Amino acid sequence: MGNHLKHLTQVRSSGDIPRALRRTPFDRLFGYHNLGLPFRSHDSAELLVCMCMDNRKQLRLPDNFAYILRTGGGNIRYSEFKISYAVGIGGVKHIAMIAHDNCGMVNLASKRKAFVAGLMKNAGWTRKRAMDYFVTYAPLFEIGDEMDFVLAEARRLALKYPKVKVLPMYYRLADGKLYLIKGRCKI
Numbered sequence: 812m813g814n815h816l817k818h819l820t821q822v823r824s825s826g827d828i829p830r831a832l833r834r835t836p837f838d839r840l841f842g843y844h845n846l847g848l849p850f851r852s853h854d855s856a857e858l859l860v861c862m863c864m865d866n867r868k869q870l871r872l873p874d875n876f877a878y879i880l881r882t883g884g885g886n887i888r889y890s891e892f893k894i895s896y897a898v899g900i901g902g903v904k905h906i907a908m909i910a911h912d913n914c915g916m917v918n919l920a921s922k923r924k925a926f927v928a929g930l931m932k933n934a935g936w937t938r939k940r941a942m943d944y945f946v947t948y949a950p951l952f953e954i955g956d957e958m959d960f961v962l963a964e965a966r967r968l969a970l971k972y973p974k975v976k977v978l979p980m981y982y983r984l985a986d987g988k989l990y991l992i993k994g995r996c997k998i
Contacts, residue, residue, distance in 0.1 A: 815912065815958050819981055819990040822846070829991070836877075836905040837978050844871045845988050858905035859897045861887045861964075868911055868982050870989075878903060884916030884954035885909060887964065894968070904975050906968060909989065910961035911982040917957060919949040957981075962992065 822828055822841045832838050836858035842848040850873035857876060862868070864881040872879075878897045880890055885908065887894060897903045915922070923945055930941035954960040958981065965979035981990045 815981070818958060818993050819983075820993055821988070821990060832978070835976070837907060837976075839876070840870075840872070840907055841989060843873065843876070847871070856897070856901050856903055858907055859894065859901075859903045860907045860909060861885055861890075861894070862907075862909035862982070863911055863914055863916070865911060865915065867984055868987065877907075883952055884914055884957075885911075885961065885964070886916065886952055886954055887968075889951075891971075894972075898972055898975055906965075906972075906975055906977045908961050908965045908968065908977060908979045909982050910957040910979070912957065912984055914954065914957050916952055916954045919953045923949070958992070 820827070822845045825833075825838075825842065825846065828838050828841055832841075839848075840858065840860070843850065853873060853875040855875060856878045859878045859880060860870065860872075861880045861882075862870075863885045864883055870879070878901060880887060880893055880897075882890055887908075894906070919926075923942075926945050926949075927938060927941040930936040930944070931938055934941075936944075961979040961981070965977045968975070969977040979992050981992055982988070983990060
């Protein structure tokens, strides 16, 4: 994570939010979560948040403000129908792609032994079944470096949905705050 810090911009006040993001759902996302602004009423979702399912992080958001899609590593490759639903039916025009430090979907190969043992103990699987499962699915869900992954996924989604604004962000577990990724806030 240390080398990622140099790529992050803190949002500690509304003045830290770039002009291009002001008066957008991204501005409100930072306001609610980082700045503790009071919740206002929302009749419908203003954005889609794609983030990791990790239980160590929760966003501070009002009801009806956002669709939230949580998957391992924030990997939405196999959830695109849900994204299309939020855009097509929900009318969402902004997507926040949120990566975080110390993600469990990084370096999955190093977790093989624990994964297999956990499925044997907790699910009652045989070693062979658990190993076959890991070997089949781990490559599909490995995200590599969190920062590289969120940037690549944001670019991919921006190309897939050209009228939707996609912003990659970063969540630091140490302080529970969202950060801008330098050079990536132009929408």
